[in-house]
């Protein structure tokens with residue numbers, strides 16, 4: 088058996104070199120690939136650029152039959168298929184851009200066993216005729232790219248993704264699944280596994296920390312002036328400026344151009360030829376700065392992006408992290424600057440008003456997390472990694488909050504009070520309610536639960552809601568409290584928190600930014 092394994096390892100490396108031209112596997116790629124080849128369910132959570140595609144592409148070549156790759160973006164699908172074809176791999180796709188006869192040809196090639204990878208859009212997948220066709224094919228495994236689209240708690244929910252499991256079950260034979268994503272909070276991760284019924288999956292999760300990225304948040308004030316200054320300081324370097332609307336993209340690209348910056352716009356409303364030409368100009372260094380809506384950057388592999396600016400406040404931390412992740416792919420420094428205003432958050436909330444209720448509530452929570460991140464004076468990296476379920480025990484020293492720390496205050500007594508409030512309300516509530524109880528405020532909730540009778544009720548009335556909110560978030564980050572994965576927004580106490588109540592010690596916390604104040608000081 089040992090011999091066989093050695094041979095297989097050599098074969099995999101041989102294939103890697105022969106087909107893709109790479110000498111080495113990156114990180115845990117080889118372990119993942121072996122897991123897929125053994126027919127196990129596999130769940131891969133790795134940041135963008137880590138090399139996830141290879142984790143299903145290589146097994147597809149080694150195993151008999153066709154691997155089905157479910158991918159949400161038709162444009163990306165074609166790119167990937169073209170790339171594989173260039174490597175001499177028979178890969179094809181099935182989506183709405185194909186004519187009837189083209190579709191039939193693809194299906195014929197799959198059934199005859201020639202095709203090693205078939206990319207399918209989720210919309211096509213759910214069609215009756217596709218299902219019938221798949222039942223005739225020999226399928227090696229199913230790869231689900233951008234698997235976070237399954238979860239309503241993510242930032243990019245796609246209802247069709249929820250049907251994937253039942254379609255796979257309908258194929259009649261047992262087919263292993265590999266799910267891949269570059270963003271997953273613990274909640275989304277759990278949701279994906281539950282929905283795909285792959286609790287048994289081997290999970291491969293690597294750190295999301297991008298040590299070479301510098302994170303900075305500034306209040307939205309004289310934003311255009313700040314932007315021009317920032318970009319001019321980085322003259323000749325490649326950068327991306329994200330804006331929320333097409334109109335803003337055009338306006339900012341123009342603004343930069345009249346300020347002698349080689350900038351071009353990119354958004355879905357542009358003529359496809361212009362859009363492609365602008366993208367190429369950026370890749371070929373005929374343009375330094377691309378001003379774009381979030382549509383830009385997916386699947387684009389430009390290693391030397393030196394800065395990523397969010398001119399408008401992003402909709403979620405997931406999206407923000409993906410977008411900043413396009414900076415510094417070559418490992419050299421990348422600067423990430425976000426302009427923040429609460430008005431943006433309010434505006435974004437209004438956009439959601441036509442969505443179904445649960446979707447709207449989720450979007451609102453994601454927005455609230457974004458606002459919390461911006462307001463907080465705690466190390467940005469610590470916050471970001473905690474959001475994705477990683478603990479980062481020290482401050483990073485490479486973000487605005489680390490470089491310009493706000494004063495800290497002794498919070499031992501307040502922390503004890505807050506932890507007790509969580510315990511006394513029986514670990515069933517979110518930050519807002521706990522703050523309300525501490526402040527001794529009254530509302531129907533407080534009354535109906537009898538929380539005005541608790542010992543902690545009103546003990547924290549010397550501080551306001553923002554203080555308690557900020558304190559609770561910091562205590563959460565430090566691990567004294569935990570998010571309840573089953574109940575979104577609910578906070579529980581950890582063992583560390585229980586120990587703290589029994590044996591309190593000195594703990595220094597910071598106050599949130601007060602951006603209004605900062606702007607005023609700057610003006611004086």
Ligand code: ADP
Nearest residue numbers: 109111112113134135136137138139140141388
């Ligand atoms: P992800 O899907 O995780 O965002 P990709 O699969 O697009 O990442 O890979 C990112 C880049 O890394 C691609 O250009 C890919 O060709 C390259 N790559 C992947 N695996 C290797 C490897 N073992 N050696 C060298 N380059 C690799």
Ligand code: ZN
Nearest residue numbers: 466483486489
């Ligand atoms: Zn930091």
